[in-house]
Amino acid sequence: MTARFHTLGLGAFGLGALALSACASQGGEAPRMAQADEGEIVLMIGLDGLRADFIDLYDAPNLQALAARGVRAEAMIPVMPSVTFVNFYSLATGLYPESHGLVTNAPYDREFDTVFENGVSTQEERWWGGEPIWITAERQGVRSGVMFWVGSETQIDGQHASDWSVYEHEKPYDERVETVLSWFDRPASEQPRFAAVYFDRVDTVAHREGPEHPLVAEAVADVDARVGALVAGLEARGLLERTNIIVVSDHGMTEIDPDNAIALDTIIDFDTVFVPEMEGRGGAGHRPFAMVYGEPDAIDAAYAALDGAHEHMRVWRRGETPEDYHFNHETRGPDLFVLADTGWSLTAPSLWSRGYPPYPGVHGYDNHHPDMAATFVAAGPMFENGVTVPAFENVNVHAVIACGLGIEPAETEADPATVERLTGGRCPAP
Structure with missing residues (x-):
């Protein structure tokens, strides 16, 4: 876009x-009145x-x-x-995110081949448009x-x-x-x-x-x-x-109900794609959306598996997201964008690196x-x-x-x- x-x-x-x-x-004096000019x-x-x-x-x-x-x-x-x-x-x-580059809290950049790291990337100008x-x-x-x-x-x-x-x-x-x-x-x-x-x-x-x-x-x-x-x-x-x-x-x-969860690892093969929201430092806990990156054949297979897989989940290819989403950044826009309905969540139990209960309060859904x-x-x-x-x-x-x-x-x-x-x-x- x-x-x-x-x-x-x-x-x-x-x-x-x-x-x-x-x-x-001046310190210690009565507060001065602001002048009109x-x-x-x-x-x-x-x-x-x-x-x-x-x-x-x-x-x-x-x-x-x-x-x-x-x-x-x-x-x-x-x-x-x-x-x-x-x-x-x-x-x-x-x-919009497609212009300034922060397409999510911790975006993946294809050109850098790395994920934004809080505390480090926050001071690296290359991430900030x-x-x-x-x-x-x-x-x-x-x-x-x-x-x-x-x-x-x-x-x-x-x-x-x-x-x-x-x-x-x-x-x-x-x-x-x-x-x-x-x-x-x-x-x-x-x-x-x-x-x-x-x-x-x-x-x-x-x-x-x-x-x-x-x-x-x-x-x-x-x-x-x-x-x-x-x-x-x-x-x-x-x-x-x-x-x-x-x-x-x-x-x-x-507010989400933890029972309203969609396990992405039962639908797609995570060995063939990269999903920062599920594989990053935050773990694969309950997420409102997932950005999927991969080679064309793997993306085609993932899209075929995800499209219509659950009534409370939608998936779009790169460049086909709703016009008002505006996050199709050249090097950071996802190949696939997967979005749960509000109140539902995406997860991948097989990727959990630690067990923790889902937050009852969540954002990240349709704006x-x-x-x-x-x-x-x-x-x-x-x-x-x-x-x-x-x-x-x-x-x-x-x-x-x-x-x-x-x-x-x-x-x-x-x-x-x-x-x-x-x-x-x-x-x-x-």
């Missing part, structure tokens, strides 16, 4: 229209696994307050497959700070965000909040105008317990409190009125299923008040952020009409 790129005309809000003044806050700030908060309806199902007063004074989407549609690395990087780049929004900002003179966003450990054409960190899964959330807010305690010339921070807890708990377990309610309350702390910290620094806060998640979550719907809530000077917008694809977020910063977006696959709607007409479609 060939990517179709859209560019966004920023009109009166183009590059340089929003200049940052040289005023600086200072540039707007964008803070993007990533809440892993926050399904679109979680802030209605559970107590989330800070997120609800943001929605009340800003814009909330009925759903944000993740790219396919609906997993973490793929979607957080699409949010950053505005690109496109231009993340923090690089777009830096290239146009807008300082950025990024804490733990997917792709932020990698140099893009020799450049990082001005502030970035190697991922520390156990880093306390309070410290994450304090670090981000500390960036805004610097002299004005050293403060970011774009900042991003990531929290995993909802995804972690919902995987382990299932999406409607009481502990998920606690996880939602926890990340909601961090959102509240960031808002309060910006307000204390006199920055809230010029800050556009954008809260996003990567995907939703659904248009309601249980996979992600969250988008945004408030600030570029957004209308109390507006609910129809579902839209997450590849539009890069361009929305660029609009808020008054810079030109990179080449993206955003829909200009969607960006115009999300920004209340501030960045009109050409």
Whole structure:
């Protein structure tokens, strides 16, 4: 598939229209009030696994307050497959997986003849295509700070965000909040105008317990409190009125019945094909999808065996997946893509390297299923008040952020009409 790129005309809000003044806050003094001629700030908060309806199902007063004074989407549609690395990087780049290269959390590349390895490949530029929004900002003179966003450990054409960190899964959330807010305690010339921070807890708990377990309610309350702390910290620094806060998640979550499992090793011969989801470090546990690679004859045989083998499983050849899946990357797109129906799973018991119970909470299913719907809530000077917008694809977020910063977006696959709607007409479609 060939990517179709859209560019966004920023009109009166183009590059340089929003200049940052040289005023600086001083430690120990009363918080200064932001001046009208200072540039707007964008803070993007990533809440892993926050399904679109979680802030209605559970107590989330800070997120609800943001929605009340800003814009909330009925759903944000993740790219396919609906997993973490793929979607957080699409949010950053505005690109589909076939364009940025992260076609799954740990893709296999035919040219490299290797599988992406977390902790190593995260810092290898060869895996990361496109231009993340923090690089777009830096290239146009807008300082950025990024804490733990997917792709932020990698140099893009020799450049990082001005502030970035190697991922520390156990880093306390309070410290994450304090670090981000500390960036805004610097002299004005050293403060970011774009900042991003990531929290995993909802995804972690919902995987382990299932999406409607009481502990998920606690996880939602926890990340909601961090959102509240960031808002309060910006307000204390006199920055809230010029800050556009954008809260996003990567995907939703659904509950599976472990009895609804399809054993792929009873259907295909794993000695003739390579299936990273089943043969990698994660083992052959219950998976929503499988990407199959192999020589043409082996792929033909596997397709013949898989096609129609189970009523709750579908299989497509390379280049024949649904048009809106967009992961047919030249060297990483699978020869076969196997997808279970939502609530079902794929497994291969003969390949299990260790025994463990399946997670009751799973994502990765068809990106248009309601249980996979992600969250988008945004408030600030570029957004209308109390507006609910129809579902839209997450590849539009890069361009929305660029609009808020008054810079030109990179080449993206955003829909200009969607960006115009999300920004209340501030960045009109050409």
